[in-house]
Amino acid sequence: MALKIVKGSIDRMFDKNLQDLVRGIRNHKEDEAKYISTCIDEIKQELKQDNIAVKANAVCKLTYLQMLGYDVSWAAFNIVEVMSSSKFTYKRIGYLAASQCFHESTDVIMLTTNQIRKDLSSPNQYDTGVALTGLSCFVTPDLARDLANDIMTLMSHTKPYIRKKAVLIMYKVFLKYPESLRPAFPRLKEKLEDPDPGVQSAAVNVICELARRNPKNYLSLAPLFFKLMTSSTNNWVLIKIIKLFGALTPLEPRLGKKLIEPLTNLIHRKIHIFSSHKMLCSQSHLIVSLSRIAVLISLSSGMPNHSASIQVMKYLGLLAMSKILKTHPKSVQSHKDLILQCLDDKDESIRLRALDLLYGMVSKKNLMEIVKKLMLHVDKAEGTTYRDELLTKIIDICSQSNYQYITNFEWYISILVELTRLEGTRHGHLIASQMLDVAIRVRAIRVFAVAQMATLLDNAHLLTGNMQRMGICEVLYAAAWICGEFSEHLENPMQTLEAMLRPKVATLPGHIQAVYVQNAAKLFATVLKNQEGNTDSTAAQETSQLMIDRLPLFVQSANLEVQERASCILQLVKYIQKLQQKDVEVAEEVCALFAGELNPVAPKAQKKVPVPEGLDLDAWINEPPSESESEDEQPKAIFAKEEPKHSRPRHTEVDEKELARRREARKQEQANNPFYIKASPSSQKAYQEAPGVEHIPVVQIDLSVPLKVPGLPMSDQYVKLEEERRQKERADKKKKEKKKRKEKRSGRGRKHDSGPESEEDITPAHMVDIVTEEMPEVHRSCLNITMNLKGNARTNMISAKGAVSSYVVSGGIFLPVKSSKHKKKKQKKEKEEKEKKKKKKHHHHHHHSDGGGEESVQNGTVEEEEPLPVSVYDIQGNLQDGSQVVVSVIFENKCDSFLKSMEFNVLDSLNSKLQRPEGSGPHDGLTVPFQLPPGVSNEARFVFTVQSIVMPQKLKGTLTFIVKNEDSSTHEKLDFKLHFTCTSYLITTPCYSDAFAKLLESGDLKCSSVRLEGVIMPFHHLLARICFHHHFSVVERIDSCASMYSRSIQGHHVCLLVKTSGQTVSIDAKCDEPTLLGNVLDEIKQTFSQC
């Protein structure tokens, strides 16, 4: 009986192979999960058996289950077992399972390294092939590192089958273990000319992918690829090569020209290559083919039956066009109709592509038309993603380059309001920021915008009706702010105030409530002002009462910001009410809280804030770290950059021409920067390219506010209005034109046909304020205010640092800055009132070499009578140029007077010379490129040329400067000495013990030794001290004996052997330059004699 059971179960196990499993799953449609869990139990049983065939079968089934989404990570070890079977049948299954189930975090992968290596070197090419295939799927950085060499060997395998696999997998290896690229590259390059086409195409593939990541390194291969391109007949390879050239041509323009001919040939031959040639179109002498693409699109649009392949061509055509658009917008623009047509396509992919193209095709003339069309699509669109995409595109298109194409902002505001009706959009904040931007920058639009926003606020319940629309309530943020800030334009501020204080507001997100509260206060001020003008004082008191009644709702808010603002304003209103009851007129004072114009500040405006004198952002705050990690890698870059520093003017005057040039460049930049917003008279010029246009007044549209009920489309009427307006303008212009012609008969070829209007002729109905000053005066003063003014209700809204904040909505708080000019002067005065005090001087020498360590020798000369700077200096050897040292001097003004016109001069010796700018005499001083206010320090660098470094030397120098007090200024002079020790020419250089041993054995080094008595510090302190002060590094240390190494800037090796016994330290030293060695040892001795 028992035997029977056993036998039966064995049978079942053997019977159920993959096919049975699949069939079983298909037969158990209702209880699939249950069936599979029994299967998994069986598989677990099978895996416990010793028979590899059973195991392989189980693993095969697991792979299938893995695909169905079941977790099989528990069987990872069994998979490895099957992989390591010697039979190809099982090995194949094992590797397949591994490639499907393993990923980087699978820990058993570590166990596979040796197995894979064994398989890679198997005599059977299919074993190797399977291993390579599997490896390509689960290669980890560790595997890549360990197996890179084996795979590299396989690249020259005799069988092309293996070669091509090895070449391809190298790409994966490079990605995981980039160090392998360098040694493997020559061989990879060889494979480009492999006799087997498969291997060749694999090599092309790999290099093409590599080049895409870093094209520069592969430019040298261009000729080889060029040859391949003209000779190869394999389309797959050709496409890859063309793609590669697509990456290379931007780097080497000549390549583009050279490619035209072969490419056009190819295009003629094979149409399907041309989607890859789109890459090159950007380069484009190949614009010819554009028409071809257009033909293709029109062809495919014209076809009655939209078959999928035609759609494919359409998509690719649009894609190609978008590439061309970047370089040749004109040629794409001519296909506008075609592209608009594509917007109607059923296929979302095609619509998205067409949308992309639209961005580059709008003009003043067609903007309204295009947007109208897009708005229709918004209404029709199903699916929020596409709708959101449309919304962002509409806003993108309209706002591009400073609203360049918008001629009528009322229309734009209406569009924005219409967009708020969108359901479930995530882009409420985008609409909100546009509303704010337009309202702030386009002054003329404010009346209209405020009216619209008031209506929005009134109907806020429509926006916040259901939870789905939470995204859109961001708009209320903008609406509330605009209504509050420009409340003087409100027709009925009381009504809006009430709308803002409705209990329902409490359901809005915190940051919006905060804006509500703040702007309710602004509105309150406006309302008070209106009401106090009347004789009836009760109305004003009622308003205060309303505020007092409603604000507590916000005081209880969970949001801190809301709470804070509400309680602050509540107290304010209570106080106002008290005053009102005493019949005091308060409106004016309340209004003063919010007086002045809020101006946005451009994000880049910080640049304009002058760096306080003496603040050197590059200087170390603390001592530089003594570890010099970077010196081995890229010392050249460091020094190349730093050397010219001493001559770089910090705040020095720039000549007029340069200034003018910079100003021009800045203006240019601002014109393209949508964040510059300040009004200026010159901003209009941007729109008045065509002479004659300036006679046309900016049209004030005398419309009654069209939006009374939100949710009705009304932007359409603007399209019509705009047409009329333009017609009128044109008529006007024609009249003027005629007049002009009568007056002048000069034969200027300027023609204004009554026919189609040219782009320049269309004047905008409203102007956008565009800043021309990088940071207008007003803003600079604000900065001071933010830091200095107290009692201004506004300041607490401004970010704490007093830094310039852009007006763009960020972090939920709106951060505009109010301007008020008169405050600025006060601050300046304060500065000047500083008193003069006692002066001190302290001179302190400090040696330092290349960040490797430092030595400070106090030369402590203290002179009391002069107001002088403290100066500290470092001497840094220049690793690249053995004859240069950089001396960094830190000047610190310890006195209370202002120091300026500092000049640094050193008396050159035969050996060392101060590098002076060309054209100056050998005794001229160098101007220190900064001035020092009291208590400030700054660093200047001076480069010295040194002939011989074997001897220490001292250079005498003087520093002259002017001490400026409030009433007088005196010329002062300070003498100093620069001490170039031999140590300062040494650079901490690490050295390995074997290299060190070789150096000692070489016999080129001269020996010298020194004994130090009475050293009572621990040995490691002693070593640290030598390392630190004399720039050595420890090579090896054994008990009380250590070897040390350093190198001079001119490449002398200095080796030390330090031994200690009791209080005696003996240093045996070797160096190829005995004088240098002697001096270094002397300096070391001195260091220890001082302690």
Next chain:
Amino acid sequence: MQFMLLFSRQGKLRLQKWYVPLSDKEKKKITRELVQTVLARKPKMCSFLEWRDLKIVYKRYASLYFCCAIEDQDNELITLEIIHRYVELLDKYFGSVCELDIIFNFEKAYFILDEFLLGGEAQETSKKNVLKAIEQADLLQELNAFNVN
């Protein structure tokens, strides 16, 4: 190429090959999302889909969808060509392939794919060579099996 998926009209996954390391969870999520999006598209639409920062190239053969994810700069047409070539290979190997062939011999389908693509790149463009390699390997497998018995 980042990955290749084969799934049926009912949304059942038939084959998956990932050339980028992703966790199982992510793979499942991507699969679910893609299957839904692709199945929702009408037959007359183009074969390309922009999805996250990838491009999805898909094509339907009978009841099976073949779906590849490529990077932005990759060529869409060549990807379509790869899909087609793979279908041709399956067809040659199984002899007018149908979905059931792939279901029941899914490991074979993988072997063919592995001979054709490696690490997401086409390794062998010659149909003949791919089939030859597969045949040889199968032969080896049978020999093995024979020896065991």
